[in-house]
Amino acid sequence: MERKTGLPACVQGRFDEGQSFAALVARKGADWHDTVMDTIQEHPVLRQVDRTELRESILRVAPPKALDLAGLISVGSLLHGPLKSLRTPDVERDACLRDVLNAVGNDARFFTNHGHAEDGEEADFLASSFHVNALAGTTIDICLIGVSDENVLVLWRFEDD
Template sequence: MDTIQEHLVLRQVDRTELRDGILQVAPPKALDLAGLISVGSLLYGPLKSLRTPDVERDACARDVLNAVGNDARFFTDHGHAEDGEEADFLASSFHVNALAGTTIDICLIGVSDENVLVLWRFEDD
């Protein structure tokens, strides 16, 4: 949390708000969310290409997520996480629990006993 507080935009994030504003993500769905964070747009939706398998892109994202550890749990502020196993993080419209104040943000946080992964994308509204 101290590292997050050092980031200019994230200084506004309250610890309680962060804890209360995120939902658990089913591990298989974390790959889609990582794609949205990597190449999607929070204002204009995900690129259509994210719905098409790309061996290199998907392997890279899987490597990043696997680095957290086999027992990792994933969390996000993306509203579709409410749908559990049926979550569609590549839907063209969605709601978020914006954690970074005046910007729109989507995060994917992976936590295991050994590692923490934070992927976060910000766009001005």
């Protein structure tokens, strides 16, 4: 399985492996949902994701907002709210996460199960309260999926009470 092979080197240690998953893989076929499912199928938490729910429960993310969501997945707590530090620019963190998002490819589109995506360009993914369409069967999980003609990025955070 191609996991974590395409992520920039700066990602090393940036995502807590006990509560998150990060992978950038080559897109396989016209339906990118299949690539996502193939990428997460061996993960002990994410293998619970239902293909139909994934297809029906994710919303488009405005590209400028994908950086906030990537930050939340990398260091925020889903149960206790985003770390206050996420609202403060961090040159190294933000540059790395931009590199991750740019690695998806040209004209990338982003998707999530985070409820604030309904707000489009006004979405606040760092709000202390939010709703989510849980997909992984955990207490709460948030994904950011980036899709281009060439690649699929899967960032996922999951937490139990």
